Amino acid sequence: MAYSDKVVDHYEHPRNVGTLDKSSDEVGTGLVGAPECGDVMRLQIRVNPETQVIEDAKFKTFGCGSAIASSSLATEWVKGKTVAEALAISNTDIVKELALPPVKIHCSVLAEDAIRAAIGDWKKKNNVAEGAEATATAAAH
Amino acid sequence: MSANSLGVDMIVAQSKTPLPEGVHLPLYMDNHATTAMDPRVLEAMMPYFSGKFGNAASRNHAFGWEAEAAVETAREQIAKLIGATAKEIIFTSGATESNNLAIKGVAEMYRERGNHIITQVTEHKAVLDTCKRLEKLGYEITYLPVQADGLISLDDLKAAFTDKTILVSIMFANNEIGVIQPVAEIGKLCHEKGVIFHTDAVQAVGKIPVNVQAMNIDLLSLSGHKIYGPKGAGGLYVRRRNPRVQLTEQINGGGHERGMRSGTLNVPGIVGLGKACEIAGEEMEVESKRLTELRDYMKAKFENALDYVHVNGNMEHHLPGNLNMSFVYVEGESLLMGINDIAVSSGSACTSATLEPSYVLKALGLGDDVAHSSIRFGLGRFNTKAEVDYVADKLITTVSKLRELSPLYEMVKEGIDLSKIEWAAH
Numbered sequence: 001m002a003y004s005d006k007v008v009d010h011y012e013h014p015r016n017v018g019t020l021d022k023s024s025d026e027v028g029t030g031l032v033g034a035p036e037c038g039d040v041m042r043l044q045i046r047v048n049p050e051t052q053v054i055e056d057a058k059f060k061t062f063g064c065g066s067a068i069a070s071s072s073l074a075t076e077w078v079k080g081k082t083v084a085e086a087l088a089i090s091n092t093d094i095v096k097e098l099a100l101p102p103v104k105i106h107c108s109v110l111a112e113d114a115i116r117a118a119i120g121d122w123k124k125k126n127n128v129a130e131g132a133e134a135t136a137t138a139a140a141h
Numbered sequence: 142m143s144a145n146s147l148g149v150d151m152i153v154a155q156s157k158t159p160l161p162e163g164v165h166l167p168l169y170m171d172n173h174a175t176t177a178m179d180p181r182v183l184e185a186m187m188p189y190f191s192g193k194f195g196n197a198a199s200r201n202h203a204f205g206w207e208a209e210a211a212v213e214t215a216r217e218q219i220a221k222l223i224g225a226t227a228k229e230i231i232f233t234s235g236a237t238e239s240n241n242l243a244i245k246g247v248a249e250m251y252r253e254r255g256n257h258i259i260t261q262v263t264e265h266k267a268v269l270d271t272c273k274r275l276e277k278l279g280y281e282i283t284y285l286p287v288q289a290d291g292l293i294s295l296d297d298l299k300a301a302f303t304d305k306t307i308l309v310s311i312m313f314a315n316n317e318i319g320v321i322q323p324v325a326e327i328g329k330l331c332h333e334k335g336v337i338f339h340t341d342a343v344q345a346v347g348k349i350p351v352n353v354q355a356m357n358i359d360l361l362s363l364s365g366h367k368i369y370g371p372k373g374a375g376g377l378y379v380r381r382r383n384p385r386v387q388l389t390e391q392i393n394g395g396g397h398e399r400g401m402r403s404g405t406l407n408v409p410g411i412v413g414l415g416k417a418c419e420i421a422g423e424e425m426e427v428e429s430k431r432l433t434e435l436r437d438y439m440k441a442k443f444e445n446a447l448d449y450v451h452v453n454g455n456m457e458h459h460l461p462g463n464l465n466m467s468f469v470y471v472e473g474e475s476l477l478m479g480i481n482d483i484a485v486s487s488g489s490a491c492t493s494a495t496l497e498p499s500y501v502l503k504a505l506g507l508g509d510d511v512a513h514s515s516i517r518f519g520l521g522r523f524n525t526k527a528e529v530d531y532v533a534d535k536l537i538t539t540v541s542k543l544r545e546l547s548p549l550y551e552m553v554k555e556g557i558d559l560s561k562i563e564w565a566a567h
Contacts (some may be wrong), residue, residue, distance in 0.1 A: 003478070011478055017546055034564035035510030035549060038472050038489055038498070042548035060548035064474035064489075068546065117565065 003065055004099035010069035011028050015076050018058040020044040028122025032113045039063040041071045043114035045078060045086075050099065052083045059114075066104040070094050070111035083119055163527035170532055171484045172367075172462060172521030173316045175346060178413070179369035179522065180257040185416040186371065189409035197406045198397060204270040205478045208408045215415025222269050222418040223342075223361060224352035225378050235375035236343045237267040239362035240310075242377055242402065243339045246388030247308045247360070248280055250339075255305030261285040261293050262504045263320075265313050268341055269418050272310075281305070289506050290455035291320035298327065302334050309338050311346035313361075317488065317501040317517055318454030319463025321349065328357025337386055343367050347421030348429060348460060353378055361385050365410065369522055370417030374410030377402075424522075428558035432461040432520050439518065440464055447540055449553070453502060453515060462520035465502075467511045468536075470550035471543040476516060479539030483532050510549075 003011075020027045026046050030057040040063065047058040057075040061068045073094060078086040094100070094108035122128075169177065189211060190326065197212045199205025216227040233239045259312065260272055262284050272282045283301045285293050293311065309331050314321045324340060331338035339360035345351055346361075347368040353361060361378035365371050377438050379401065380386045394403040449469040465488070468476060473489025488499030489512070502512040514535070520529070544550040549559060 008478075011475070014546060015147045019551065031548070032565050035513070035559065036508065036564075040548055040564070060546055060551060061473050062470060062549045067472075068475055074470040096508070100441040116359075 005098075006073075006098050007069040010072040010098075011065045014059075014068060014072045016056075016058050016079070017060065017070065019060070020046055020056065024123050025049075026122075028118040028125065030117025030119070030121060032062070032117050033110050035062065037053050039067050039110055041067065041110055041114040043071060043074060043111075043118045045084060045118045045122060049126070054078045054081055054083065054086055063107065063110075064104070066098065066100055067107040068130055069098050069109065070090070070100075070107045071114060073097060074111040074115055078115060083122070085114055087119060088116055098132045159365075161531060162532045163525045166267075166482045168528055170518050170520060170524060170528070172519035172524075173319075173517065174486060174519065175366045175372065176369045176521055177523060178371060179417065179420060181420060182370050182413045182416045186409045186413040189412050193408075194449065195408075197408055198395070208406075211408060211412050212406055215411045215418075216244055217362070218415035218419040218422075219376055220378075222351070222422045223346060223363075223378060224354050225361075226381070228399075229378050229381050231377050231379060231401050232406055232414075233375045233377055233402055234373055234407070236265075236341065236362045236364035237375075239364075239375050240265070240267040240341055241271050241361040241379040242388060242391050243362060243379075244268065244273065244308065245391055247337055247339070247386070248275050248400070249389035250387050250473060251307040255303075255307040257281045257303050257305040258308045258310065259283045259285065259298065259301050259306060259506060260310045261287060262540050263287055263291065263310075263315055263501045264310070265316060265341055265343070268310055268312070274540075283506060285311075287504050287520060291435070291453075291505055292455055292458065293322060293327075293500075295326055295330065296324060298330060302336065304502045306334070306336050309336055310342060312340075313340045313342035313351065314349070314460050315454070315501065316344050318465045318478055318505070319344075319460035320454040321345065321458040321460065323363050323458075324358070325356040327484055331359075332357040335384075344460060347425065348426075348462070353380070358497075359384070365414035365417055368417045368421050371410050371413040374407055374414040376414065428522060429461040432524075435520055435524065436462055436464050436518075437531050438526070439520075439533050440466070442530075443468075443537065446537045449512060449550075453505060453507065461560050462524075464518040464520070465515060466518070467507070467515040468540045469511055470547045470553060471514050471540050473514055473516060475543055476514070476536070479543065480532070480535050483535065485519070485532075486517045486518065489513040 022029050028045045031042045041061045043059045045054045048055050057078050059071045059075045061071045091108035091112040193207050195204030195208040197208040216230045219230050220227045248277040276282050285297050287293055311322055311327055313324050328338050337359045340358055341362045343364045365374040369374040388401050390401050392403050397403045432518045451467040454467040473487030488502045498509050498512040
């Protein structure tokens with residue numbers, strides 16, 4: 001299978017590999033996938049409590065090149081966005097950016113799930129209601 | 142956006158750093174998938190593509206006689222390698238066809254006697270899919286399980302026989318994990334029960350001793366392109382005495398190969414197959430020793446440099462050049478990407494068109510995550526120690542790098558039991 005240049009780039013030079021402190025209230029952790037499926041992504045975000053801007057993001061992934069690239073790209077994209085803006089990221093954006101073939105689309109879906117899971121975790125920790133950023137989402141679109 | 146082609150030319154062009162002596166990129170270490178043709182085989186074949194182009198079935202002129210003589214020589218060469226007589230060798234387009242002919246040929250011929258066939262779960266698809274087809278036609282198939290080391294249990298086999306059993310088909314050596322089944326014991330058992338025994342010996346012939354007499358084998362499939370011969374040329378050994386095995390032909394049209402396989406013979410391919418067998422027989426002892434040492438050396442390198450590595454398949458009854466290892470917590474396709482100038486294969490689902498992990502590894506009882514992190518190395522005649530060092534070093538570096546990216550490895554190192562986690566699978 002031929003990989004796109006961008007997938008190869010993320011594989012050779014992954015962005016934001018690492019770990020944030022799970023116990024901090026500013027950190028949301030999303031762990032998605034399963035070892036049996038051959039894909040596990042952990043995406044973490046550190047959110048500024050006042051501005052709801054994602055100031056840092058880190059990932060670790062067990063999976064193929066496309067999975068690694070998808071999650072690496074996800075951390076790049078969420079950094080600097082507000083939580084609401086990050087929720088607007090869809091897997092089709094990732095597919096387009098990385099030129100993923102049909103058989104690898106599920107990797108992008110998992111990356112989107114990872115973003116949502118991380119945000120969901122942060123919200124739970126900070127008692128942020130669902131929909132609290134609804135207006136911001138509308139604006140982002 | 143251009144596609145980063147993994148074509149051979151591209152890889153050669155990209156190689157900038159000076160390589161150790163004896164290492165040429167891209168590096169081929171996937172000899173269970175296919176093998177490079179030995180130059181001596183190619184040399185033997187060439188005349189039959191040009192001047193000696195006769196049809197081996199042309200009985201009335203020198204062109205035909207010349208081709209026929211070459212074919213008969215090949216028959217002798219193959220027979221010698223497996224302890225058979227030349228008359229017992231018939232030529233096919235490859236082992237897939239040989240397997241189809243053996244299994245369907247027996248099933249149809251002996252239908253009056255019974256409709257039960259015994260095989261096992263780690264067979265090549267050529268056997269498994271043929272059996273599935275027969276099931277649709279009303280045959281009963283028993284698929285024996287394998288133990289964690291890949292071997293079948295002889296007790297399971299004994300218990301599986303019924304009075305309707307007409308065939309046992311069990312491969313000699315497995316193409317993924319290199320495990321060698323107890324063929325002689327299986328043959329003896331089948332002989333006692335009066336049941337025909339077929340073995341797909343594609344990965345064994347020419348690499349380890351195979352003797353159809355001593356091992357009570359009645360039918361045997363072999364293939365040229367696994368033993369440094371050409372693709373498109375295979376053989377089927379069909380026993381003529383004690384007992385005489387008969388097959389219903391699967392291809393009609395002229396009655397070639399004693400009525401068992403019609404069609405003009407692929408003379409150059411057959412010449413190549415014969416020559417490959419001759420060379421393999423002569424060099425087997427030295428080559429198998431060399432490959433076993435290289436393989437064990439590579440295995441030791443991995444085990445010394447990395448933790449959480451796991452060898453798949455019984456290592457005592459094992460093909461010389463084969464090594465199937467799982468590098469746990471690192472996924473197979475991402476591993477292959479990091480060593481993309483080296484040709485090996487993986488049991489990971491991501492590397493298969495169907496996204497299913499290797500059924501052979503699953504049959505061993507391995508968890509999917511271990512199957513996903515497996516790599517199959519197939520050392521062969523043309524691999525050198527320098528190449529083994531290059532591959533091992535590069536793989537160790539890549540595994541280490543990917544483990545830094547692996548959330549599973551981090552969790553395991555922290556002492557977390559992964560089996561206790563509830564995964565949010567999609």
